[in-house]
Amino acid sequence: MNEQSDSWFSPASPPPHWDPEQADPNRYVDPALQQVQYRQPAAHQQPYYGGYPDHQAAPVAYGAPAPGMDAIPAQAPVATAPGSESNLYEHQFEYQGHYDAGHQAPVEEKPAYEIPEIPETGWSAAPSRRRRWIGRILLLGVLAMQALLSLRLSDSASPEEAVNLVVGRQQYDHLLDGTAVTTDLVDRVPGSASLYPALAGAADHLGGLTAVRLLSLVFTLIGTALLYSVTRRMFNERVAASAAAAYAVLQSTVVVGYYASPDALALMLVAFAAWIVLYTDRAPVFAVLAAAPVAALAAAVNHTAVLVLPTLLLLAVHTAWPYKGPAQGILRGGMLGLATAALLVVTGVFTDISDSTLSRGQGSESTTDILSLSLQWSGLFLLLAIGGSIAWVRRERMNEAVDVDSVPGSPLRRAALGLTLCATAVLVPLLQAQLHTSAGMFRHIAFGLLLAAPMAGLGITRMIGAHFRHPQLGILVWVLMLALGISQSADRSESWASSGSLAKVLSEHVDGKGTYLTAVDGLPQYYLDAETSPGQWTSLREGKVADVTKGRYGLIVLDTTSAAAGSARDKAITQAIRAGGHYRLIAQLPHRDTGKAGVYRVYVKQ
Structure with a gap:
């Protein structure tokens, strides 16, 4: 076998054999194509690309055509001198014919599996529907926990x-x-x-x-x-x-x-x-x-x-x-x-x-x-x-x-x-x-x-x-x-638990006709809405020391942690309660406000 043979014949075709009648010792003839002549394809015909190395002459005869194909009439071979610039690869084979009824046109087979394009990372930081729903589920859990803590x-x-x-x-x-x-x-x-x-x-x-x-x-x-x-x-x-x-x-x-x-x-x-x-x-x-x-x-x-x-x-x-x-x-x-x-x-x-x-x-x-x-x-x-x-x-x-696109x-x-x-x-x-x-x-x-x-x-x-x-x-x-x-x-x-106790004590000593002084704004008016009206209650900030001295209030509520506690007005009212002799202490209710311990003091007119 010629040492250059594996450079031009297909592994699927039968091996070439030595033809002693040929003048060129390097010429090989494929026995399966002995009866077929080759020729230059016409311009309108689809060519079959094939050929032989430049230094070899084309075979004169080839084997029988494939089933269902019409053979091309034999023509004279084209002579090509060894070493010529003409390339036999330019001479292409052609079958003129058509497929028989029993033969189907070749169909390109798709591979069973294609390797997908591999991303640079296994996950993406881009917004996605899955990411949004996971975030919403976490948010719902946070809101549920917050509601339970408050309730x-x-x-x-x-x-x-x-x-x-x-x-x-x-x-x-x-x-x-x-x-x-x-x-x-x-x-x-x-x-x-x-x-x-x-x-x-x-x-x-x-x-x-x-x-x-x-x-x-x-x-x-x-x-x-x-x-x-x-x-x-x-x-x-x-x-x-x-x-x-x-x-x-x-x-x-x-x-x-x-x-x-x-x-x-x-x-x-x-x-x-x-x-x-x-x-x-x-x-x-x-x-x-x-x-x-x-x-x-x-x-x-x-x-x-x-x-x-x-x-x-x-x-x-x-x-x-x-x-x-x-x-x-x-x-x-x-x-x-x-x-x-x-x-x-x-x-x-x-x-x-x-x-x-x-x-x-x-x-x-x-x-x-x-x-x-x-x-x-x-x-x-x-x-x-x-x-x-x-x-x-x-x-x-x-x-x-690494694929984040941001400003x-x-x-x-x-x-x-x-x-x-x-x-x-x-x-x-x-x-x-x-x-x-x-x-x-x-x-x-x-x-x-x-x-x-x-x-x-x-x-x-x-x-x-x-x-x-x-x-x-x-x-x-x-x-x-x-x-x-x-x-x-x-x-x-x-710290608000004592509010109900204070309202219970006050409800026993008020009615819809009296006038009352309180340092705890809001609580008596809210809880005693059925017994009194808001206009009957006077804030300690607006109350007069002289009215306390004269005993014009039917009830007085003081708070040691109120905003007015320790002020000059608070001290003056406390002194007036003690000096006037019109009031007596009936209740002291401890409570806490802003981390500080305080006491509600309730005085009623004697």
């Missing part, structure tokens, strides 16, 4: 709840039949008296205190769901679930979730305003104006919400900066700020805020005690938020997925956003410390923690690490926050 706090009404409900009843009656509002507790409502109190009065008319608290629970759950959506927009589902789970177990969240006050509604509105700001970051600049009425309404419902409005403005700037540039981002924040301020001024809410919240009377508590309480209620949460901000500044992503951000801008959100969490404690009172701080602190929650969720995920490297650390921190939330909310609820 267990079913005690008697606190003084603040009683104030809201007394005003709410009168506001509801005023809306229905125009009855005049006669109570002097309107200025004790931490917001507009015509907004939440009227809603609470309607709920109280339908189902009493339980219905009003359930309304607050609905508002709080919606606020947590909006927090999840906001955090998911800023980061991803994992951070959003961590933020919602951490925020849901805080003492302030648990208590406000079953508390008849404007805080739950205002928190939901703040979360809704932040949601609008986040989801319009790539829309036209004027779209952010949709958040202005929501933010203004939140400040009107609860005046404490005005403290977090600057954070919403800065959030509008930071979120639009990567997509629209610094000029458009600053314009966006400025438009939101001007629109919100205009609404507050036009509606008169700004004047009410400056009179009630920013110019509130000074208390007697020390700054150290107030800040210590704040650290007990939110210290661990704030530490997580600060840690998450620092980790985010150092590294924007954990690089779990890169500068460390300076990330630091500014993290500082803005974390600083919001300390605004309320600093204001309370400046006023030297912790009254209501356990509720108001939730406003700052709501906006700092995304950074706290980021801190938990960075603690766990990429690909859930250290899940035990995240679980440990969350369980610790859960234990603190359960313990602190239970202590808060127990």
